[in-house]
Amino acid sequence: MVVRVDLSEEDVDRIFKALADRTRRDILERAIHREQSVSALAHHYDMSFAAVQKHVAVLERAALVTKERRGREQIVRTNGPTIARAIALLDQYEQLWVDRAVQIDAVLARSDEEGGG
């Protein structure tokens, strides 16, 4: 799958900061598995509702999840495309690294030829 990466540095900051917390990764995973209310999510953690609420807010600001009112509940739903964009970002780094590795291999192969011939 091809995903364009048109994120600002601030966007990228928000995404990786959001992913850099164990609780938030867990919330994200649960939300992927099944969309559910903030309080339903909060039941799983040994911390206050407000704390979980803040974590969800961080994920929301990073656009990793969206919230939608349903009655008195706020339903948390994963925003797949943002994950895809983060992957695309890292893929770019990795591709650079792979390209670089290939270049180095080429250089080494050439010195082998020179040294051996």
Next chain:
Amino acid sequence: MVVRVDLSEEDVDRIFKALADRTRRDILERAIHREQSVSALAHHYDMSFAAVQKHVAVLERAALVTKERRGREQIVRTNGPTIARAIALLDQYEQLWVDRAVQIDAVLARSDEEGGG
């Protein structure tokens, strides 16, 4: 490419925290492009050498780069496999999301049949 993800939660924290800073992402990119000393990297930024040194240390603790002494310099080199692992991690999330989306599509398709038949 298949990459196994056998990282502890702490490892994952370190990787994403390291990537959650613009300066560190830039350092990583430069190190990918060409391995170079800490002071060579530091020249590019409008901050003290010590600050850049700390950023490199964060990247190193996350295993995104390695340092190797060469004379009086410390050469910073990208550690590609860690990037690959981070990608694999996000791929897992995305795969979960895609699977979930497929499930939902299936459910919707079934209700269409029921509603339409």
Next chain:
DNA sequence: CACTCTCACAACCATATGGTTGTATGTTAG
């Protein structure tokens, strides 16, 4: 209406983070 549930938000606190400066140590060039 009164009650409960769910959420929003503010105030507060301890610790982590990202920067600074200063000092010390090892390495290379004269």
Next chain:
DNA sequence: CTAACATACAACCATATGGTTGTGAGAGTG
């Protein structure tokens, strides 16, 4: 040996982060 360079590391500071409690406001229920 001396000077300059690259690095390491500690102390310090301001702000961000991750948690708490408390208060208040909509939304559903008896």
